Amino acid sequence: MxxxxxxxxxxxxxxxxxxxxxxxxxxxxxxxxxxxxxxxxxxxxxxxxxxxxxxxxxxxxxxxxxxxxxxxxxxxxxxxxxxxxxxxxxxxxxxxxxxxxxxxxxxxxxxxxxxxxxxxxxxxxxxxxxxxxxxxxxxxxxxxxxxxxxxxxxxxxxxxxxxxxxxxxxxxxxxxxxxxxxIDAHACRPDPNAVLQLPDGRVLRHGDPVVTFAARDLDPYRGYPEFMRAVARVAARHPDAMFVTVGGDGPGYGRAREDGRRWREVMLAETGLTDRVVHIPWLAPDQLVRLFQVSAAHVYLTVPFVLSWSLLEAMACGSLIIGSDTQPVREVITDGVNGLLAPFHDTAALAQRIEEALHRGSMLGELRRAARATILSGYExxxxxxxxxxxxxxxxxxxxxxxx
Structure with a gap:
């Protein structure tokens, strides 16, 4: 053929x-x-x-x-x-x-x-x-x-x-x-022994208070500004929490800013989080999987648009997902069943959900298991x-x- x-x-x-x-x-x-x-x-x-x-x-x-x-x-x-x-x-x-x-x-x-x-x-x-x-x-x-x-x-x-x-x-x-x-559910799977070394030499392990965010580019379509504003609230109350973003500095699915500035530059200046957020421009697939495996809370936001593979891969890894309450995300995440949802534009509600994950992480294991089960049943x-x-x-x- x-x-x-x-x-x-x-x-x-x-x-x-x-x-x-x-x-x-x-x-x-x-x-x-x-x-x-x-x-x-x-x-x-x-x-x-x-x-x-x-x-x-x-x-x-x-x-x-x-x-x-x-x-x-x-x-x-x-x-x-x-x-x-x-x-x-x-x-x-x-x-x-x-x-x-x-x-x-x-x-x-x-x-x-x-x-x-x-x-x-x-x-x-x-x-x-x-x-x-x-x-x-x-x-x-x-x-x-x-x-x-x-x-x-x-x-x-x-x-x-x-x-x-x-x-x-x-x-x-x-x-x-x-x-x-x-989604490759064999490569993307939970690993309680996962370890990820950051570019600065620090090592992240499953169980650490790590909040993660990943997108092709850090742009408004994927809710990067909303994520950073929520993180600013969480960082003030959780000095031990770590925040890791992965993504490029291009315009992504939207348009470039009229002032020519990159969204990451703008949001770091607005939030003052330069020393609290670790940014990685790109990760190889196996390293991205490790990031999902060590994450205490993985935030995925999107306007009503194409659903990212990264969300489904994170779910297959058993990540605790905090997603935007938008139609594409609701198709795969049910609030309180296999993840947590927050309104896209409500950064206070998003911050509250991130804190909930950090406080109750060990008690939300069923959500992690249900997230992986969703991938195995419909997206394998x-x-x-x-x-x-x-x-x-x-x-x-x-x-x-x-x-x-």
């Missing part, structure tokens, strides 16, 4: 599915804009996106999606003549699958639906202090154009969480299954990949049943 993947950034969410296919003897081709490290059994074809052809701000994303679709379709057309795939799987958010049906009219298409942008009731208007202009709402609406056209041409589609599925228009949701990319990687492989096999049989 020849399975072709389309993703802008290497293998992306498909990395472990690709590995399973290769181990099973499948032929795998990856079409990408930014090549991934070479992997045995995977042929990579890279494309380049031409320069923008429009100056209208609301059409910038659509223009990029169009040019991406053209570039990918060119490669798919070549493969149609030399080595046609049996199934194509692609991320539909960046335009790569836009013209796949035209290039490969008889090949089943499976789309990965990560996020549909809404102008109300979602990330755009979550902050009550921010006024959303008509132009911004129009830009967001147009950003979905390529996804809608792609969905019309797909044979099947799936989203990683129910909340992400629910962001798509109601008439399309029945066509979008739900299956997460999967091998089960998720088994389901995805079932879809691929079904689509492949569907193609074989079509008369030549």
């Amino acid at each position: 020849h399975v072709l993947f389309v993703h802008r950034s290497g293998s992306g969410q498909f990395a472990h599915l690709i590995a399973r296919l290769v181990s099973g003897g499948a032929e795998v081709t990856l079409v990408t804009e930014h090549a991934a490290p070479e992997q045995a059994g995977v042929r990579q074809l890279t494309y380049a996106v031409g320069p923008a052809t429009t100056t209208h701000v609301a059409l910038a994303a659509t223009d990029y999606h169009m040019r991406t679709g053209e570039a990918v379709a060119g490669l798919l057309g070549q493969l149609a003549r030399t080595d046609p795939p049996d199934v194509v799987i692609g991320h539909i958010g960046w335009g790569g699958m836009l013209f796949a049906r035209d290039a490969l009219p008889d090949v089943p298409l499976l789309g990965y639906c990560e996020y549909y942008y809404n102008s109300a009731g979602s990330d755009l208007d979550f902050d009550p202090a921010v006024t959303i202009s008509d132009a911004e709402r129009q830009r967001i609406r147009m950003r979905n154009a390529a996804q809608l056209l792609t969905l019309e041409a797909l044979d099947a589609a799936y989203a990683p969480t129910r909340w992400q599925q629910y962001q798509y228009p109601a008439h399309l949701r029945p066509r979008i299954a739900v299956c997460h990319d999967g 990687r091998e089960r998720c990949i088994d389901r995805q492989l079932g879809w691929i096999a079904g689509l492949s049989r569907q193609r074989e049943a079509v008369p030549a």
Whole structure:
């Protein structure tokens, strides 16, 4: 079987599915804009996106999606003549699958639906202090154009969480299954003997009063300002507590500050916590697992947006999660059952929850065990990949049943 993947950034969410296919003897081709490290059994074809052809701000994303679709379709057309795939799987958010049906009219298409942008009731208007202009709402609406056209041409589609599925228009949701990319519950597991050495030489162990926070970038989408303001309250009352943040200084999912300052710089100046917060720009996966294993309280905040793998990995490690009471988090965390929740914007309530974890940590073991059980029952990687492989096999049989 020849399975072709389309993703802008290497293998992306498909990395472990690709590995399973290769181990099973499948032929795998990856079409990408930014090549991934070479992997045995995977042929990579890279494309380049031409320069923008429009100056209208609301059409910038659509223009990029169009040019991406053209570039990918060119490669798919070549493969149609030399080595046609049996199934194509692609991320539909960046335009790569836009013209796949035209290039490969008889090949089943499976789309990965990560996020549909809404102008109300979602990330755009979550902050009550921010006024959303008509132009911004129009830009967001147009950003979905390529996804809608792609969905019309797909044979099947799936989203990683129910909340992400629910962001798509109601008439399309029945066509979008739900299956997460999967969490390695063997690598991510509790370890009461875990030890993590910090860059300054200090050693953290399970049972220490360590409060942790991790995100790709320390930005408002992941609640970094709210976390720091809550930590300022906790630090004043808990001189022995340690606070560790992991993440980059980029704009993340939001926009860069107009003054050019980094959010970490701004929040350290605001809270005066320079000497109390240990910051690590990046941790290797095994080191991040150790951080989750030694954490007394792991804080995960997000506006209504894509759910981070890091939250699920922390849950698999048996971390005591303190999450934001927002829709994506509520899908996996039930307050008082497998974690604790606090309103996203209420830093006093968040601080209270962190203190509760520090005071009652030994009595909240059931929440930790329930968090891991949640991952094992619904997000364990091998089960998720088994389901995805079932879809691929079904689509492949569907193609074989079509008369030549």
